[in-house]
Amino acid sequence: MFRLIAFDADDTLWHNERLYTKGRDRFRRLLASYDVHDAIEEYVHQTEMRNIRYYGFGVMSFALSLIEAAIDLTHGRISSGDIGSLLDMGKEMLTADIDLFEGAEEAVAHLSAQYPLMLITKGDLLHQQAKVEQSGLAKYFRHVEVVSDKSEATYRAILSRLHLDPAHFLMVGNSLRSDILPVVRLGGWAVHIPAELSWSYEEAELPGGLHERYFEVRNLGELPGFLESLRNQA
């Protein structure tokens, strides 16, 4: 039924958003002594959204946006020492240990014996590659793609390079916006595994009519069994 199964990485195979959540908390604490009256969280979000076109996704983008937001929100009163601590935080995030979700390795190892697997992740090229390497999961994936965005065009280009009909492609991920919607729109299949923490950017509404092409399982441990049952139905 499926000739290729692709996985998202961040918040699908390993924890990621909680590093950003911690980062946002640290940012708020940093600004506490500056008597900032604007809504910090919202301002950071708007800055990140505005900067995606320059910086794309990832930790460097986050760090640069936090520095910009800190200058704006404090009307230039932020100390250079505090800006330096935002740089330090970025480096800590870039070198943080990979913490796999429970059952991630088992699920991926199990499925890699039955299907060719691909990893599709968006963000900083160097950092995403380093995380894949450090995760110990690289050996299970035939292809690893780091992309600048997960749009329909991105998935179309990947599938076309592999001469693969979307009808034979399944994507597994936590993000309705990046992993599910573009794939089912293309005529592919998707399994949504909601993460406890997901970035608000990754939310999406799925239009009616597409629901029959996507499924939801609660965690990675359920995935092999679910695909088995799907295969038995087909």
Place this chain on the structure above:
Amino acid sequence: MFRLIAFDADDTLWHNERLYTKGRDRFRRLLASYDVHDAIEEYVHQTEMRNIRYYGFGVMSFALSLIEAAIDLTHGRISSGDIGSLLDMGKEMLTADIDLFEGAEEAVAHLSAQYPLMLITKGDLLHQQAKVEQSGLAKYFRHVEVVSDKSEATYRAILSRLHLDPAHFLMVGNSLRSDILPVVRLGGWAVHIPAELSWSYEEAELPGGLHERYFEVRNLGELPGFLESLRNQA
């Protein structure tokens, strides 16, 4: 003779280093009012080198390193307004127009009729893709690879994915370190086109014994004729 010809992009097909040179000049002027006694240029270079392992190559890496160097060199006296102007500079560099080298399009168009062409460029994924798009040259390349570093392992992985023997591969670029040395070491061929401005990082000494596998031409305009003469000799 060659089954694939690959081009570097920055400072091979279009101007790039001069944006960084301008950036370094602007940084020096910015620090002029802070009574900095250290060697600014050297400190920036050391900061960039130290940070490659975190940030990789590209404008975001450069901007983050300049902010860090500014804080260090001024012992924290840099104003947040001046840090903001470094952020602005980064965004200007990320959106600067592409200025092709003379003869670049003609050379690439001409060769694309005879060989499959590939573009191999290192840096920020989103920015490098945007530059390729904006250059108008994308249509001449069968493959475009944005890589985090141009090591022997990188070239080996690319060639192995294409099932291509290095003996049939030619790389064209301005950087001895990134475009020439790793390729000839692998058993491939290379054409060096020195750029007027190249980043000091990109210099390298070629060990003896490898010279017969690499050639030098003065500019892109000479490349098609040179390859023609090489083919006639073979």
